[in-house]
Amino acid sequence: MSDRTKVLGAALSRRGFVKTGGVLLAGFALPKVEGQQKPGLVDALNPGRPESWIEIHADNTILIRTGRSDFGQGTIFTAYRQIVAEELSARFEAIATVVSGDTDRTPDGGGTFDLLSHGMPNVRKAGAYVYQALLSLASDRLGVPKDQLTVEDGVVSGGGRSVSYGDLVKNQTLNLTIPVKGDISSMFGLTVEGDPPLKPVSQYTVVGKSFPNSVTVSKVTAKETWVTDVRLPGMLHARMVHPRTLGSKLISVGALDKNRFPNSQVVVKGNLVGVVAPTEWEAIKAAQQVASATTWSDWKGLPGDQRLFQFLKEDADWKKAPVATARTNRGDVPSAIAASSKKLSATYQLPFLKHAPIGPTMAVADVRSDGAVYVYTHTQNPQALRSGIALMLATPVDHVVVRTFAGAGHYGRSNGGNAGAEDEAVILSQALGKPVRVQWTRQDDLQWSTQSSAAISEVELGVDAKGALTAYKINHFMPAMQDDRLVGAILAGLPTIPAPNEIGSLFGIANSMHDPWVYEATPAVLESSFGTMQIGQSSSPLNVGLRDHSLRTPGQYQQNFPREVAITEAAVLAGVDPLQFRIQHAREKRVIGVLESVRQNSGWETRTHRPGAGEGVSRGQGVSVMFRSGTYWACVAQIAVNMTSGAIKVEKITVAVDPGIVINPAQLKRQVEGGAVMGVSIALLEELRFDESGVTSADWRSYPIATMADLPEIKVVLINRPEVGSYGQGSEAANALAAPAIAGALLDATGKVARRLPMKPDYVQSLLRA
Amino acid sequence: MTTVTVNGVRREIQAPTDTPLLYVLRNDLELTGPQFGCGLAQCGACSVLLNGKEVRSCIMTLGSAAGKEVTTLEGLPARWAKQKGLPDEEAAKTLHPVQEAWIEEQTPLCGFCQNGMMIKATELLERVSSPTVTEIKDAFTSGVSPHLCRCGSYTAIIQAVQRAGAAMAKRSQA
Numbered sequence: 001m002s003d004r005t006k007v008l009g010a011a012l013s014r015r016g017f018v019k020t021g022g023v024l025l026a027g028f029a030l031p032k033v034e035g036q037q038k039p040g041l042v043d044a045l046n047p048g049r050p051e052s053w054i055e056i057h058a059d060n061t062i063l064i065r066t067g068r069s070d071f072g073q074g075t076i077f078t079a080y081r082q083i084v085a086e087e088l089s090a091r092f093e094a095i096a097t098v099v100s101g102d103t104d105r106t107p108d109g110g111g112t113f114d115l116l117s118h119g120m121p122n123v124r125k126a127g128a129y130v131y132q133a134l135l136s137l138a139s140d141r142l143g144v145p146k147d148q149l150t151v152e153d154g155v156v157s158g159g160g161r162s163v164s165y166g167d168l169v170k171n172q173t174l175n176l177t178i179p180v181k182g183d184i185s186s187m188f189g190l191t192v193e194g195d196p197p198l199k200p201v202s203q204y205t206v207v208g209k210s211f212p213n214s215v216t217v218s219k220v221t222a223k224e225t226w227v228t229d230v231r232l233p234g235m236l237h238a239r240m241v242h243p244r245t246l247g248s249k250l251i252s253v254g255a256l257d258k259n260r261f262p263n264s265q266v267v268v269k270g271n272l273v274g275v276v277a278p279t280e281w282e283a284i285k286a287a288q289q290v291a292s293a294t295t296w297s298d299w300k301g302l303p304g305d306q307r308l309f310q311f312l313k314e315d316a317d318w319k320k321a322p323v324a325t326a327r328t329n330r331g332d333v334p335s336a337i338a339a340s341s342k343k344l345s346a347t348y349q350l351p352f353l354k355h356a357p358i359g360p361t362m363a364v365a366d367v368r369s370d371g372a373v374y375v376y377t378h379t380q381n382p383q384a385l386r387s388g389i390a391l392m393l394a395t396p397v398d399h400v401v402v403r404t405f406a407g408a409g410h411y412g413r414s415n416g417g418n419a420g421a422e423d424e425a426v427i428l429s430q431a432l433g434k435p436v437r438v439q440w441t442r443q444d445d446l447q448w449s450t451q452s453s454a455a456i457s458e459v460e461l462g463v464d465a466k467g468a469l470t471a472y473k474i475n476h477f478m479p480a481m482q483d484d485r486l487v488g489a490i491l492a493g494l495p496t497i498p499a500p501n502e503i504g505s506l507f508g509i510a511n512s513m514h515d516p517w518v519y520e521a522t523p524a525v526l527e528s529s530f531g532t533m534q535i536g537q538s539s540s541p542l543n544v545g546l547r548d549h550s551l552r553t554p555g556q557y558q559q560n561f562p563r564e565v566a567i568t569e570a571a572v573l574a575g576v577d578p579l580q581f582r583i584q585h586a587r588e589k590r591v592i593g594v595l596e597s598v599r600q601n602s603g604w605e606t607r608t609h610r611p612g613a614g615e616g617v618s619r620g621q622g623v624s625v626m627f628r629s630g631t632y633w634a635c636v637a638q639i640a641v642n643m644t645s646g647a648i649k650v651e652k653i654t655v656a657v658d659p660g661i662v663i664n665p666a667q668l669k670r671q672v673e674g675g676a677v678m679g680v681s682i683a684l685l686e687e688l689r690f691d692e693s694g695v696t697s698a699d700w701r702s703y704p705i706a707t708m709a710d711l712p713e714i715k716v717v718l719i720n721r722p723e724v725g726s727y728g729q730g731s732e733a734a735n736a737l738a739a740p741a742i743a744g745a746l747l748d749a750t751g752k753v754a755r756r757l758p759m760k761p762d763y764v765q766s767l768l769r770a
Numbered sequence: 771m772t773t774v775t776v777n778g779v780r781r782e783i784q785a786p787t788d789t790p791l792l793y794v795l796r797n798d799l800e801l802t803g804p805q806f807g808c809g810l811a812q813c814g815a816c817s818v819l820l821n822g823k824e825v826r827s828c829i830m831t832l833g834s835a836a837g838k839e840v841t842t843l844e845g846l847p848a849r850w851a852k853q854k855g856l857p858d859e860e861a862a863k864t865l866h867p868v869q870e871a872w873i874e875e876q877t878p879l880c881g882f883c884q885n886g887m888m889i890k891a892t893e894l895l896e897r898v899s900s901p902t903v904t905e906i907k908d909a910f911t912s913g914v915s916p917h918l919c920r921c922g923s924y925t926a927i928i929q930a931v932q933r934a935g936a937a938m939a940k941r942s943q944a
Contacts, residue, residue, distance in 0.1 A: 072880030072921050212876055219881040220872045220888070221865065222803035222843040229802040280797055281789045358807050358815055358883045358920045408805075409880030409921050442808040666876055670926055674879050677922025700812040700918060707916035708907045711924040 053107045053178065054084065054123075054130050060154055060166035061096040062088070066123060067109040067189055069101030071380055072409040073671060073731040074213040075115045076100050079663040080123050081214075083727075086206045087127030087199055088134070089151040090165065098214070101382050101404030108180070109189025109383035111415045113550075118630050119660065119726030126178055128196035133176045137168045185387040185397055187416055187484075187506065201661065201722045208720065210666030219406065227378040227405035230364045232435035236265075237280040238428050239287035240421075240438065241273040242448050243491070245693035247299030247540035254293025261286035267431045270493035271542060274428045276436060300692035301539040302546065309349045309756075311535070312456050318477055320502050321510040321531035328517040331524030333460075336471035340462025342573040348459065348562035349756035352688035353452040354703055355551055359408030360445035365425035366435040367393075373400045377422050378407025384417030384484070389426055392489040392496065411678075412550040413450060416484030416506075420449050424488035446703055447695040448487060450549030451688055453478045454535075457562035467574035469585055471524035474566070476559050480534050482507040483547040490543060499537055500548075509533055514555035515563060516627045519585035529559070546690065552678070556628055557736035561757070564624040564740030569753060577606045578744060579623045579636075591625060593719060594634035594656040598623065601717050602636035602654035610748060618643055619651075622744020624737050631659040631728030635676075635737035637712075639745040646765030648746065650680050650712040653738060658719035659728030665718055668730045672716045675734025681706035683739035687758050772836045776801065777845030778852070787833030792816045794832050795842060803843025803885045807918075814886035814917035818842050819849075824886075824893040826914060843885045846892060854941065867941070868892050871934035879921035886917050891931045899939045906931050 055063040064084050070076050081095040099105050108122050115121065134156065139146045144158035151157070154165045182190040218224040243250070250271045256264055264277040264286035273294060275287035303311035337343060363377040373393065379385050382402040390397040402422075413419055425438040440448070455478040462470040480500035489496045500509050511531035519525075536545030551557075571581035583595050598604065604621060618641045626633045638652040653676045662668060685704045689697045697703035743754045752767040772783045776799060785794050790809075795801040795818070804827050807815030811826040818827045819841040841849050846869060851861030868891045871877075878884045887910070894901060894909045901909070906928050910917045919927070 072878075074879075212873070213878075216873055216876060216878055216881070219878050219884065220869045221847075222801075222885070224881075226802065226805070226882075228796075228805060231797075279785070280793045281786065356920055358813060358880075358918060359805055360808075406881070408807075408882035411920075439806065442810060442812075670876055670879065670923070673925045674922035677924055678920070681922075699810055700808060700915070705918060705920060706922070706924075707911050707918060708924045708927070709911040709916065711907065711928075714925050 053126050056130065056134065056165050056169050058166045058170040060094060060164055062090060062094050063097040063099065064095055064123060065099040065106045067101065067106040067383060068112050068115060069378070069380065069382065069404040070215065070406070071112045071411070073115060074215070074667050075731070077214045078211055078667050079116065080121065082206045082209070082211060082663055083121065083124045084127040086204055087124060088131050088154070089199070090154040092206050092211050094154055103382045103386045103400070103402045107190070109184040109186070111187060111189070111381035111384065113380065113412065113415045114629055114729060115731070116727045116729055119728070122190070122192045124198070125192040125194070125196060128198050129178050130176060132196055134165055134168060138163055141168060185383045187381060187384045189383055201725050204722070207661060207663050208665070210664055213667060215406065224406050227376060227407045228359065228362060230376045230405060230437070232364060232366055235364065235435040235437055236276040236278060236432065237283040238274050238276045238425070238436050238438045239283050240424055240440065240444060241275060241287055241291040241294055242444060243271055243542065244296040245299045246536060246544045246546065246695070247301050247542055247693070248296035249541050251295040251297055254290040256286060257289050261289065265432070266290055267428050269427055269431065270491060272424065272427060272488055272491040274424060274438070276428060276432065280439070297541070299541065301536045302690055302692050302694070303535065304691050305351070305687070305689050308351065308454055309456055312454065312477060316477070316479070316532045318530040318532050321508065324510060324512050324529040326513045326517060326525070326527035329526050331471065333471045333473045333524045333526040336524035337460055337462040337473070340470045341465045342463040343461070344566065344569055344573060345460045346566065346569065346755055348457045348565060350455045350558055350561060351757060352454045352546065352690070353551055353682060353686050354446055354688055354697065355410045355413040355449065355452070356703060356705060357408035357410040357413070357445065360440040360442055361410070361420040361449065362437065362439040363419070363422040363425045364435060364437045365422065365429040367426060367430040369433065371395060371399050373426060375400070375402045375422050375426060376405065377402065377419065378405055379417060379419055379422070380412070380414040381417045385414070385422060388417045388484070388486050388497065389423060392423055392486055392494045393426070393430070394495065411552040412554055415550060416482060418484060418486050420445070420487060423486035427488055427492050427494070442700070443698045446697045446699070450483055450547045452551035452554070453481050453548040453558065455558035457559065459562060459566040461566060461570050463570055463574045467576045469519065469522045469570055469574070472519070472522055473526040474528070474563060476511060476529040476562070477532070478511050478529070478555070478558055479532050479548060480507065480509040481548050481555055482550055483534060485547070487544070487547070499543060500534060512555060515559035518588065518591050518625055518627050519567070519582070520587040521585045552675070553628065553732045553736040556626070560624070560626050560736055561740050565743045565753065565755065568622060568740070568744040568747060572747065575608050577608060579604055580606060582623065582625055590632040590658050590721070591627065594632045594658050595623070595625065597656035597717050597719060598634045598636040598654050601656065601715055602638065602652065604636055615643055617641065618749040620745040620747070620749025622741040622746070622748055624740040624744065626733050626737060628733045629729035630726060631657060631730060631733065633657050633733050633737055635741045637738060637741035637745045639742055639749060641746060641749045641764065643750070643768060646761035646763070646768060648684060648742065648759055648764060650684070650710070650738070650742060652713045652715065653680065654715045654717070655734060655737060656717040656719060657730065657734070658721060659730050660721050660724030660726045662718050662720040663727055668718060669716045671731040672734045673714050675731070676714050676738055677706055677711060678735040679738025680710055680712065680742070682735065683742045683757060683759055684710065685758050685760070772832050774832070774835050774837070775839045777841060778848055783832060785832055787831060789832045790828055791818070791830045791832055791835050791840070792827040795827060801842045801844050805882055805885055807883070812915045813883070814890065814915065815883050817886035817889040819889060819893060822893070822896065824890050824913070843888060846888065866892065867937040868895065868930070868934045871930040871937060875926050875930040875933055877923055877926040877930045879923050883917065883919045887919070887927050890917055891927070891934060894931065895935050895938055899942070900935050901931065903928055
């Protein structure tokens with residue numbers, strides 16, 4: 001090998017020779033770095049500097065790094081290892097180490113969302129580049145052209161000889177520089193460029209097998225270091241005293257009772273109040289004492305949950321944001337509806353939901369005397385959090401390191417960086433010159449975190465005499481979905497990115513078309529989405545209000561529920577079985593495939609609409625469909641309705657999922673089961689309670705979620721389609737499927753339609769009596 | 771000074787007696803299996819066994835645990851080894867059948883609640899060797915509050931409890 005070789009757009013170079021060990025380091029390079037960057041204060045990865053991404057070690061072990069962290073999907077410990085092992089033609093077990101999430105130890109940034117990147121996560125291409133580099137090395141070593149080499153389990157053979165990957169790198173330091181684009185500290189991070197040849201799917205041996213998640217053992221045996229376990233020398237425990245309302249300003253801080261709490265301190269910055277102590281119990285008690293004596297201004301700027309949908313319909317301004325329309329819109333909807341023999345006009349309503357992690361958010365921060373800032377947390381987007389902390393402190397981003405640890409899943413809340421407590425920990429640590437651990441209470445977590453946006457949708461549709469959908473029109477209305485501002489910075493009056501607005505923010509207040517249309521046989525379709533400001537934010541003197549954030553299947557859940565319930569209603573109008581009605585209006589064979597699968601696997605009874613039963617318990621079946629991130633889904637719910645109390649018992653959920661290539665069947669099945677339970681929870685139980693001043697949900701009684709008593713039988717059917725050649729997303733969508741299927745089952749069981757969630761007994765009872 | 775037997779070892783603890791046991795375990799004894807979930811005995815993330823009964827360590831004061839036996843997630847293997855009279859060298863490499871079943875069934879998603887789930891499963895299986903699905907659901911939803919999993923791993927938990935129960939019954943016969 002010459003000292004520098006081009007490998008399909010990547011550059012392979014030999015840095016030198018070493019006596020023992022040896023390594024091939026696969027790093028990245030930006031196409032062009034402007035100016036000379038100063039070395040960072042902390043040992044953070046500099047985007048201009050090649051750095052390790054995949055390491056091939058002389059002992060035949062492999063290390064991979066990803067900027068994304070695990071949130072319970074297990075993807076980076078299973079699917080990512082399988083994908084890299086596959087591209088390298090190495091054994092799964094050879095990938096002995098996965099380094100993830102830490103901003104100073106991983107190369108690419110990005111967030112824990114769309115982890116499979118429509119089939120092309122960075123690790124796949126990085127693996128493919130490394131494979132080509134290894135083939136080049138082997139070709140030189142064995143004196144055989146690359147195209148005559150074969151590889152199995154990390155051993156290259158050709159010309160009657162073999163050499164392992166470990167032997168190829170032994171006693172050398174090799175550096176492969178892979179082309180990338182993007183901004184590492186943005187929400188989306190860097191993306192590997194170029195088109196290295198990928199292993200043909202027909203030759204797969206690792207993808208498709210159910211390898212266990214490598215972190216499960218440490219979590220089950222209490223050996224995992226969770227973020228809750230991080231303890232630094234001299235660290236203080238903190239509890240926050242948050243404002244009394246979402247618009248209250250601080251009038252006076254309660255005096256700390258030094259007799260009872262001699263070791264405690266109060267920190268105040270703007271409207272941010274924190275109480276710290278060397279022991280956690282003293283911090284808790286002292287914070288309660290200070291809170292009881294602290295006074296805040298009053299504020300009433302929210303509609304309250306009882307008036308939420310009226311507010312969205314009558315008071316919210318939907319004209320400021322550009323309207324989004326679907327690319328699949330077609331035909332003349334008004335004329336088609338006018339000509340239809342049967343028509344439906346209906347409004348659907350969805351409440352705010354909480355991410356509601358089982359562990360309230362917490363973080364440890366260490367702002368050091370030299371200006372270096374270390375944040376220890378559980379975040380979906382460490383690099384975005386890093387840039388947010390740097391902005392807040394007006395310090396260069398290379399002064400900030402974010403380290404990630406295992407924690408309670410929070411389903412999208414931190415995909416733009418911030419979960420809640422990190423910035424508050426940083427502010428307190430900076431003020432005190434010591435490491436500080438901020439632990440939110442359950443109440444903090446429900447009342448001061450973001451929520452999944454409420455939404456309303458208005459549908460008009462028509463059905464002809466033959467039972468076909470002639471026209472479908474839907475207008476979706478949803479407040480801004482993604483507020484990534486650091487709430488502690490807002491309270492302290494420190495800089496943040498802009499709140500969602502018409503112009504300056506990353507996501508803005510515009511709504512998008514999130515739910516792709518799947519009923520292609522419909523001649524006339526008009527789908528539009530409207531956005532508005534977050535409720536109460538601009539009138540709040542704190543600029544807080546009801547902040548929103550994406551939650552598992554974001555936006556699409558809010559649009560799929562009204563669509564799928566409306567399609568079931570259309571089937572009833574048409575006098576056609578709702579599952580068959582969907583098949584009749586679909587053209588994509590994968591949509592039809594998941595529908596046929598749930599029909600076959602659920603015990604679905606094909607029938608036209610059955611009028612509601614009278615007394616006792618009435619049973620029904622319902623179906624829903626979704627296309628999301630390269631994956632097709634269908635769901636059947638079978639329920640029993642107590643006709644007196646209105647209580648719904650979901651007896652069985654059947655989900656069919658076609659993601660193209662199934663990477664890890666056992667892990668995907670567990671993900672879908674879990675999503676289905678969250679779906680039942682959303683359908684039957686979840687609704688944020690709030691009054692004119694703030695969130696009143698404060699614990700698990702005032703924000704109930706599904707328990708094991710609510711658990712239906714769950715059947716998951718995985719449809720593996722290697723011929724698709726791509727990996728669709730598997731861990732989202734399942735949580736959004738249940739609600740429209742359950743509403744369909746309610747309609748089947750009772751003849752009554754639930755057009756809002758949750759379907760609590762008193763609401764169902766009111767429908768039954770109407 | 772309060773004396774509590776934790777995972778078979780007598781511990782003298784300095785913390786004030788009104789301190790919830792959870793903070794004593796996590797911060798003083800560095801036993802981090804139990805997690806803070808709500809501080810209200812509403813979720814079960816903090817569960818431990820107190821004299822063999824599942825309790826919520828977030829509301830139980832240190833004082834009320836005085837003189838009693840606490841078992842945390844860390845202590846499950848030794849608890850099983852003692853119950854089965856395993857020799858020391860075998861005990862050192864043995865997990866509790868509940869933990870083994872949780873691994874074999876790949877039960878955790880994020881895993882934050884699973885401490886309490888495994889503690890509850892241990893309590894149940896020490897009482898009922900082969901529980902039905904109804905008995906399992908009843909155990910995990912009765913008492914001071916249901917055990918909550920936000921990721922929705924309930925199906926996997928039930929399958930793991932049944933697997934662990936079968937393994938424990940088999941080893942009791944052997």
